[in-house]
Amino acid sequence: xxxxxxxATPIGNLEDVTLRAxxxxxxxxxxxxxxxxxxxxxxxxxxxxxxxxxxxxHNEAARVAEVLALLAAGRQVALVSDAGTPLISDPGExxxxxxxxxxxxxxxxxxxxxxxxxxxxxxxAPTPFTFLGFLPRKAGERDRLLAGFRVRPETLVLFESPxxxxxxxxALAEQLGNRAACxxxxxxxxxxxxxxxx
Numbered sequence: 001x002x003x004x005x006x007x008a009t010p011i012g013n014l015e016d017v018t019l020r021a022x023x024x025x026x027x028x029x030x031x032x033x034x035x036x037x038x039x040x041x042x043x044x045x046x047x048x049x050x051x052x053x054x055x056x057x058h059n060e061a062a063r064v065a066e067v068l069a070l071l072a073a074g075r076q077v078a079l080v081s082d083a084g085t086p087l088i089s090d091p092g093e094x095x096x097x098x099x100x101x102x103x104x105x106x107x108x109x110x111x112x113x114x115x116x117x118x119x120x121x122x123x124x125a126p127t128p129f130t131f132l133g134f135l136p137r138k139a140g141e142r143d144r145l146l147a148g149f150r151v152r153p154e155t156l157v158l159f160e161s162p163x164x165x166x167x168x169x170x171a172l173a174e175q176l177g178n179r180a181a182c183x184x185x186x187x188x189x190x191x192x193x194x195x196x197x198x
Contacts, residue, residue, distance in 0.1 A: 002071030004079060004099045006092070008111030011083040012189035014045050016112045022046055024109060028078035030070060032063065034090055038082045055079065060091050064098045071104040084114045089133045089159050114187055119157055122182035123196050129155040135168060142168075146175035 005024045010016040025031060025048050033039035033052040043050055055063050067077055081090035085108075099106050119126050130149070135158055136142045149156060156176075160168050165183060172181070183195040 001103075001105060002073065002075045002077065003105040003107055004067070004071060004077050004096065006086045006096070006106065006108045007078045007080045008085040008109055008113065009039070009042055009080045009083060011112045011114045011117065011187055012192075014042060016188055017042065017046070018109065018111050021109050021111055022048070024076075024078050025050060025080075027076060029075040030067070030077045032067070032077065032079045032095075034081045039080055042080075052080075055091060055095065057091050060094050064095055067095060068098060068102050068104075071099060071102070084112055085110070088113065088115060088131075112188070114159070114184075115157055117187050118182075118184035118194075119155065121187075121194055122155075122184065123194075124155045124180055124182055126155065129157055132156055132158040134159050134161075135171075137164075139171070142171055143175055146171065150176055 005028065007021045007024055008018070009021065025043065025046075028050065031039065031043070031050045031052040032055040034054070034056050036052040036054050039052045043052065053063075070077055079086045079092050079095065081088075081092070084090075086092045087096065096106055115131055119129060130152075132145070136145060158168075162185070169181070169183070178198050181196070181198055184193070185195075186192045
């Protein structure tokens with residue numbers, strides 16, 4: 001029986017890849033990547049002669065049947081995202097659900113995670129926490145979501161585009177009040193920064 005491997009990749013520093021991840025990427029019959037150009041950099045850096053195929057939000061549904069056929073033939077498939085752990089605010093959910101429904105093994109390979117790395121270095125309480133992913137772009141939807149956390153004490157972790165950080169911080173202050181906060185950027189990279197305050 002084939003196996004779908006969910007391979008965590010570095011979030012910035014290419015040295016943050018595990019030995020197991022490198023082995024699985026070398027041995028996989030197919031490497032699926034959110035952005036093949038990005039993954040090619042990692043593969044080239046570690047002399048892995050695989051040509052990744054794309055799996056992203058716009059083609060995931062079409063790729064599922066192809067991957068299920070490979071898994072049924074006993075093949076090994078590795079899924080990576082651009083950085084960090086697949087499915088965490090990245091594509092792959094439909095593929096994983098279909099693989100499980102078809103009775104195939106799905107194996108996670110833990111590793112780098114922007115979510116966890118940012119949380120533990122933030123100075124905020126790491127437990128309990130709630131991960132919100134990317135907030136809705138529409139202000140009304142975003143504000144309704146955040147209002148549900150107004151009286152909840154746990155640390156909230158979310159991802160945001162650099163272009164929207166200022167507007168999101170304003171919305172967080174309006175909806176949640178004056179709480180301790182941290183903005184992490186370029187985590188594990190040369191210009192890593194943690195801006196801590198309220």
